[in-house]
Amino acid sequence: MSLDADAGAALADAHADFLTDLTREAIRLARKDRLRTVDAEHVEQAVSRLGMGSSQSKAGSAFSTMGGLLAGAGLAGGYALAFTSGPHSTAEMVTTIALCILGFFLLAVGLTLTMVSKR
Structure with missing residues (x-):
């Protein structure tokens, strides 16, 4: 290079x-x-x-990474539910909601751990 x-x-x-x-x-x-x-x-x-x-908080990085992945998957599922036609199963809806909730929760925990470790 x-x-x-x-x-x-x-x-x-x-x-x-x-x-x-x-x-x-x-x-x-x-x-x-x-x-x-x-x-x-x-x-x-x-x-x-x-x-x-x-990174001072390895756990914070891990939580943020996993949270981002799960929240992204949940948002992708939500997009599919909102913009695709046809019937959607209850399992599909529950999975999408669960992924969003868990993902954003893990993101919040990861960001909190990262912020606390930088104090």
């Missing part, structure tokens, strides 16, 4: 901007702890606060 000159310059600018933001956040965290030296812990905290670290 190669980068053209414009892509290389854009990548270098983004890299510099991220490092600047990371440095500022690490310094802010060290000052908050009333220290004059930035430790590795401050850098790691800054990375996670800027959203570039590994």
Whole structure:
């Protein structure tokens, strides 16, 4: 894979901007702890606060992923119920409603866990 000159310059600018933001956040965290030296812990905290670290909440990611899949399947079923002609079975309707409810519930749990872990 190669980068053209414009892509290389854009990548270098983004890299510099991220490092600047990371440095500022690490310094802010060290000052908050009333220290004059930035430790590795401050850098790691800054990375996670800027959203570039590994996910703090693996469970939150799993719930969000499964919720998105189930809610999507439920919405697809709802679309099929609404826009296709002909009779629809009770099982089809119940399955669609159950998938929507379960999917959106799991999405809510996943988002809540993700938000709580970032505090």
